[in-house]
Amino acid sequence: MADATRDPEGGRGRQETAEERADRRWSDLLQELRVAQTGVQILFGFLLTVVFQARFPQLSAADRNIYVVTVILGAATTGALIGPVSMHRLLTGKRLKPETVVWASRLTVLGLVLLLCTMASSLLLILRIAVHDTFAVWVVIGMVLWFALCWFALPIWARRARPSRR
Numbered sequence: 001m002a003d004a005t006r007d008p009e010g011g012r013g014r015q016e017t018a019e020e021r022a023d024r025r026w027s028d029l030l031q032e033l034r035v036a037q038t039g040v041q042i043l044f045g046f047l048l049t050v051v052f053q054a055r056f057p058q059l060s061a062a063d064r065n066i067y068v069v070t071v072i073l074g075a076a077t078t079g080a081l082i083g084p085v086s087m088h089r090l091l092t093g094k095r096l097k098p099e100t101v102v103w104a105s106r107l108t109v110l111g112l113v114l115l116l117c118t119m120a121s122s123l124l125l126i127l128r129i130a131v132h133d134t135f136a137v138w139v140v141i142g143m144v145l146w147f148a149l150c151w152f153a154l155p156i157w158a159r160r161a162r163p164s165r166r
Helices: 018-050 061-091 097-130 133-161
Strands: none
Touching: 018 061, 018 097, 061 097, 097 133
16 A cells, blocks of 8 residues: 555655645646746737737738637637636535646646647747748747747656656
C-alpha cells in the first residue's frame, strides 16, 4: 500500500497527503490560468472588434474565412481556459478535488493547444494583409514552431531529462 506522504513517482518528494497535493496543484493551476486567460481575453476582444472596422468589407474571401476560423478558435480557447473555473465551482464540496485538478489540467493543456492555433490564425490574417502571402506563411510556421518549443517541447524535454528520484 502506498504511503500518503510519498510522491506519486515513489520518491521522497513533498510530505503531503493526496488532498494537500490536490490543493497545491489547484493553486498552481489557478496562477497559470490567470496568465493565460488575460492574454486570451485581450486577443479575443480584439478579434471581436475587427468585423466592425471600416476596411473589413474589403478583405478577400480567404481573409474573411481565416477571420471566422480565428474567432471560432478564440472562442474555443476562452471556453477551455475558463472551463476549469466552472468545473471547480460546480464540484466544490463534492470531495472530488484530485479528480477536478486532473480534468482542469487537461482542459488547460487543451486551451494552450487552442491558443497556439488561435495565435497562428491571427498572425496569418494580419501578416497576409501586411506583407506578401508567401512570407506570411513562413513567418507563421516559424512562430508556431517557436510557441510549440516554448510551451510544449521544453517542458516535455525537462520532464524526461530529469533524473529519476528512485
